[in-house]
Every structure is written in structure tokens, then in C-alpha cells.
Amino acid sequence: MFVCRPLNQEHRTDSFTCGKEELDSWLRRSALHARANNTAATFVWCEEGSTEVAAYYSFTSMTLEREELAMAMASMHKIPAVLLARLALHTRYQGQGLGPVLLVDAFERALVGNEVFAVRFFVVDAMDEDAHTFYEKHGFRGIPGSMRLYREMSDIAKTLA
Template identity: 40%
Template structure:
């Protein structure tokens, strides 16, 4: 099955059937994504399947991190406060588990982030993982953990190189 990535529109997209298994992520999509859009605090993108059901989503927001808070390989040469994009939320409906679509959804988000960074500069992608299992998922995708935390970072230049290599 194929999925279309499109901007979330609470007046158009039915979120009532979406269930990723993590209630905080379900609730955020149902109750806060629309408000975040209006307030310009996050942009949410939904994956819609052929019948119009939401199969997954992610939210992006501008962010910044202090250079000393990230691994030295990543922060080296950067300003004291490094411009970043926060991959604020990412969730895939439970019915799609085991199909290796999580990395594809992340790649969709990273493609959008790389394109945006060509217009508004950013150096890093930041993820605040909900728990260790999620942190491990992002580490497998090349994100580096900020020591002693559930925060992970990826250089946008690394994401861009991976996208170009995949195409």
C-alpha cells in the first residue's frame, strides 16, 4: 500500500481511528496538532492511505540546542546555540507494525527537514525520545544520543547525504 504525506488539516482529516499504541501521541494528534498549527508552534504532516485513513504522522518545530549539550563531533565548529529542527512527534498506526514503515516515516520527515533547511538554516535534527525503546529506534537510524538523556541528534548534512545516497 502507498501513503501520501500531506499537511494535517483537522477539518479534513479524521483522526478518530488513529491508534499508535501510545496514548500521549494519539491525544496530541486529536487535541493539540490543530492548535499547534494555528499558533505556529509545530507543523504536523500525516500519512494518508488510499481510503483516507491516517496511517502515521510527525510534527516538526524550530528548535535550538546549546553546543555543550551535544556530542563534540556534532557541536564542533558550531555557534554556542545551534539552530535545529525538532522532530517533535512521530507515530505509526498499530496496524502497520512489523512492516518496517517506521524508518520510512522518519525518512519522509528528514526529506522535508532537509528541504526546509535550504530555505531557513538549521544544522541539527533533534528528537526527545519517550523512552529507551524509542531512543534505540532512532540510534539505529544514525541519530546520536546526548549522554545521560533521551535526547538524540542528527546532523542535517548527514541526513542529506543519506537521502542523496538512497536516490
């Protein structure tokens, strides 16, 4: 059983490895600093009673330009969005079907935040083709010419209802 909490200095990140060094090192070196500077909020999964990080995801705010989306999707020039900046699962837990569960956890947290700070889209920047395929399988639509994908927050709310 995992418990999800905001990352703090008590969490053990030193042994976290997801197979992508960029994600591992960001958690260890930058996540707390980003939170202190209000540039990203990181949430970690730990097994109950443990402080060792088993998975994490980070959010930041952003805007999408209307030109990035189909014209029917946007009536404003700049559209508020939440960016799932990082999502990573320790290699020890990979292959157990937990990636989609972690993504749903991020969806739920974003929906709670959306009640206070309204955004229209949930956006991800896939690191590679595998990540791109993962997000497409979970209802995201790609923005042509990029590795960026998005889902409408209203669509996520309906999916989780």
C-alpha cells in the same frame, strides 16, 4: 500506497492509535491548534483516497546549547535545529517496516525546509528506550544524561543522496 500531506480539519484522527496514548491524544486534541499558533507543523500519511490518518510526524524549531554537544561539533553557543517532536504509526501498520520509511519521509521534508530556513541538526526526544534504540539504529547520537538524540543535517543529506 500512502500520501503525505499537512494535517488539516478534513483528516480523520478519531480512530488513530499507535499504542502510546500521549501521541494519540496530542494528534486529536492539539495538532491543529499547534499549527494555527505556529508552534508545530504536523504531516499525516493517509492511504490514497482516504482521510483516515495512518501515521504522522510533527516538527518544531529549537536551539541546542553548545554544552549539549561535543565541543568539536559546535562553534556557536546556540545552534539552530529542527525537532522531530512526534512520530507515530497506527498499530494496524506496525511491524511492516514502515517506521524507517516514515522517518525518511520526515528527513526529506526537513531537508526541503532546510534550504529556506537553515538548521544544523535534526533532533529527537525519544519517549522511551524502544524509541531511543530505533533512532540510534538510524544514525542518531545520544546526548549523555538525556533521551535526546541528534543527527547533523549534512549527514542526513548525504545518506539520502
